[in-house]
Amino acid sequence: MNLFRSEEHARRWSLYYRADDDYIMPVSDWATVFTASLFKNRLDEDYLSHADAYVRDYRQALKAMGKTVPPPDRILSTVLFTDIVDSTGLLSAMGDKAWSQLLDRHNEIVRSEIERWRGQEVSTAGDSFFATFDGSARAVQAAHSMIEALGPLGIEIRTGLHTGEIEIVDGKAAGTAVHIGARISTLAGPGEVLVSRTVKETITGSGITFEDRGTHHLKGIPGEWQLYATVP
């Protein structure tokens, strides 16, 4: 949260990118909102496992401040996360300029494959991508296409996918399914497309085959998760 000397200052500063549902409130009101368990519990190791409850608390606290909060849209989607393997090592070996050029090419290819397989880019951070697809098989195929297309550049990526209901708020995807996909991607090996059992079950019969990668605990997510590597 950013602080301003008055609402006029905040509105002037945020004039060009403020979303309709951004909030400007007196500091004393924010203090009430921040007592919600959402914020306290973000210090907890397993806070993601209670993400839905936190969002509910947050929305209730905002509502108490007289702020209306539109209900989120929930849709079934397959989330795809990608990440370059050993990007720090590549950067050190190549130098800033060459790395920047390589990263630009990487971004072009990833975006091209997302578009080709009718996905939607949600966000990027460093050398990571987050995209959603309305078809699990196309999401898996997009991941394999990215790996294949990036190979000649000497870039290996790890990819993780999960299918579940996501929230669309302000055009952005969020929700527990997003966290699960992100966690799965961190467990993928170089050049691997690692998926949850949910993904596997939704694309049975598609011609994509699976190799069992065992059960795993995903940080902040309750339960054990059966994961599979896909073979196109």
Add this chain to the structure above:
Amino acid sequence: MRWLFPDREITVETRCLDCGEPIRVRTRNDEIIEVNPESAVGYQPSPFARSRTGSAAFN
């Protein structure tokens, strides 16, 4: 921050992002002791989901 320092008074001294003039907030546990100037506001690019997506996806 209040939960990181229970039962201790915390003072936040910062500057307005718009004009650069100082802002001071003193708090203890869940109570705001002082806001100077009193007109000070917080701006939160909401919804929470936006930041939640970022923190979970890339941490």
